[in-house]
Amino acid sequence: MSSSSSAVEAKAFPDGTTDYVPLRNKKADLNKVHISDTPMTWSNWYKHVNWLNTTFIVFIPLAGFISAYWVPLQLSTAIFSVIYYFNTGLGITAGYHRLWSHTSYRASTPLKIYLAAVGAGAVEGSIRWWSRGHRAHHRYTDTEKDPYSVRKGLLYSHLGWMVFKQNPKRAGRTDITDLNEDPVVVWQHQNYLKCVIFMGLVFPTVFCGLMFQDWLGGFVYGGILRICFVQQATFCVNSLAHWLGDQPFDDRNSPRDHFITALVTLGEGYHNFHHEFPSDYRNAIEWWQYDPTKWAIYAWKTLGLAYDLKQFRANEIEKGRVQQLQKKLDQKRATLDWGTPLEQLPVISWDDFVAESKNGKALVAVAGVIHDVTDFIKDHPGGKALISSAIGKDATSIFNGGVYNHSNAAHNLLSTMRVGVLRGGCEVEIWKRAQFENKDVTYMNDSAGKRIHRAGSQVTKVSQPVASADAA
Numbered sequence: 001m002s003s004s005s006s007a008v009e010a011k012a013f014p015d016g017t018t019d020y021v022p023l024r025n026k027k028a029d030l031n032k033v034h035i036s037d038t039p040m041t042w043s044n045w046y047k048h049v050n051w052l053n054t055t056f057i058v059f060i061p062l063a064g065f066i067s068a069y070w071v072p073l074q075l076s077t078a079i080f081s082v083i084y085y086f087n088t089g090l091g092i093t094a095g096y097h098r099l100w101s102h103t104s105y106r107a108s109t110p111l112k113i114y115l116a117a118v119g120a121g122a123v124e125g126s127i128r129w130w131s132r133g134h135r136a137h138h139r140y141t142d143t144e145k146d147p148y149s150v151r152k153g154l155l156y157s158h159l160g161w162m163v164f165k166q167n168p169k170r171a172g173r174t175d176i177t178d179l180n181e182d183p184v185v186v187w188q189h190q191n192y193l194k195c196v197i198f199m200g201l202v203f204p205t206v207f208c209g210l211m212f213q214d215w216l217g218g219f220v221y222g223g224i225l226r227i228c229f230v231q232q233a234t235f236c237v238n239s240l241a242h243w244l245g246d247q248p249f250d251d252r253n254s255p256r257d258h259f260i261t262a263l264v265t266l267g268e269g270y271h272n273f274h275h276e277f278p279s280d281y282r283n284a285i286e287w288w289q290y291d292p293t294k295w296a297i298y299a300w301k302t303l304g305l306a307y308d309l310k311q312f313r314a315n316e317i318e319k320g321r322v323q324q325l326q327k328k329l330d331q332k333r334a335t336l337d338w339g340t341p342l343e344q345l346p347v348i349s350w351d352d353f354v355a356e357s358k359n360g361k362a363l364v365a366v367a368g369v370i371h372d373v374t375d376f377i378k379d380h381p382g383g384k385a386l387i388s389s390a391i392g393k394d395a396t397s398i399f400n401g402g403v404y405n406h407s408n409a410a411h412n413l414l415s416t417m418r419v420g421v422l423r424g425g426c427e428v429e430i431w432k433r434a435q436f437e438n439k440d441v442t443y444m445n446d447s448a449g450k451r452i453h454r455a456g457s458q459v460t461k462v463s464q465p466v467a468s469a470d471a472a
């Protein structure tokens, strides 16, 4: 950590977060068991609660709802509150999140000051604290080090992680040197409480008071309740966006895409995309998807206030989508019966094949693979006679058009009847088929009974005879 950052740490205002560890107690803290590491009981639950955070996100909003009962809502105050809601929301989504946490674009100083100011008005901690946690969330998604892991429960990821104390030593570490070098970030962090009180409460109260003579309404609706709605909306990025919707790009972790989440969070709802391409200034890539944060950033760009908007190439985005589709397809494939994998079949000589066919087993060779059609003869859609005529013979050409060009379904059905590989059979055909059925096949038994290892069409290794390998 740079010296400038430790200066920030020392001067920082305790913004009610796990960010701040009083320096005088650092030594003692090292040996002390953190409250979050002890089980919660009836006698100690209040020690688990982060009362400052709880005041900001639970008690004050509650007080707002109660006082709203006595304070009439004027139309002009309501309109102002909605507009201010969007501004403070953008402070979080376009500022805290896309600009500072992910550097997905660069902003001119006036825009930065605006975003830092309205972001403070959303009352969600300082930029520095918020972005540090958010970077840890991306780096350690769904793990113990994810500060708001949805694996600990939906409510935990929404609110619980702030309501209950967290052990700062357990939070994942991330690089925030760039933030410590940003004077706007540092100033806002050091003056956080002043910023919150001014932007969160004083500004809406004074604005509504002076403009519409509605001081109380400005305080209750433009201040407290608007804060509550912005908080709840943006908290949904941590909860709902990891719980509701589809995973078109990757399903290893919890992030999901959903229109409803996007609607609530000013466009942050395309969260599966966002975790794959976090430094893209967009969360929604289609024009018809709802992402007002993206629109705002784009508008600022046209006004010359924002620049260097980062965007992943469509080619990279499509690759992710195709791979996820492929993964789903492979999972589906794996549930189906494709017959005994070719590489596991015994190698049978032509003479043995003919001899066994004469001994009452209905064996038919197609493309170097021997099939037992005994139970299928009576069901053959082309009739008993035709299929019987191929017993003990190589039916490759008659099966593939000589008499009748069988469908893909017939090829699939044929695979389920396979019992052996013909020594001296058409090895390349068999290999192609093996790869068609299972792209993970890396070796096959060749016609002479050797195990041929391949990567694509290249032979990489020939190993011991199959007979001895199978015996082992």
Ligand code: HEM
Binding pocket: 364, 366, 371, 373, 376, 380, 381, 382, 383, 386, 387, 388, 389, 390, 395, 398, 399, 403, 404, 405, 406, 407, 408, 409, 410, 413, 414
């Ligand atoms: C070796 C195992 C065989 C299997 C598993 C098999 C499977 C099938 C299947 C599933 C069909 C339904 C239509 C289609 O999917 O194309 C079919 C139709 C047919 N098969 Fe085979 N077949 C076999 C061997 C043969 C042989 C050796 C001949 C000819 C010598 C033959 C001649 C036909 C003909 C002519 C039809 C068309 C029937 C019609 O649509 O009227 N099949 N077979």
Ligand SMILES: [Fe+2]
Binding pocket: 137, 237, 238, 241, 242, 255, 271, 275
């Ligand atoms: Fe996330």
Ligand SMILES: [Fe+2]
Binding pocket: 097, 101, 102, 134, 138, 274, 278
């Ligand atoms: Fe993010």
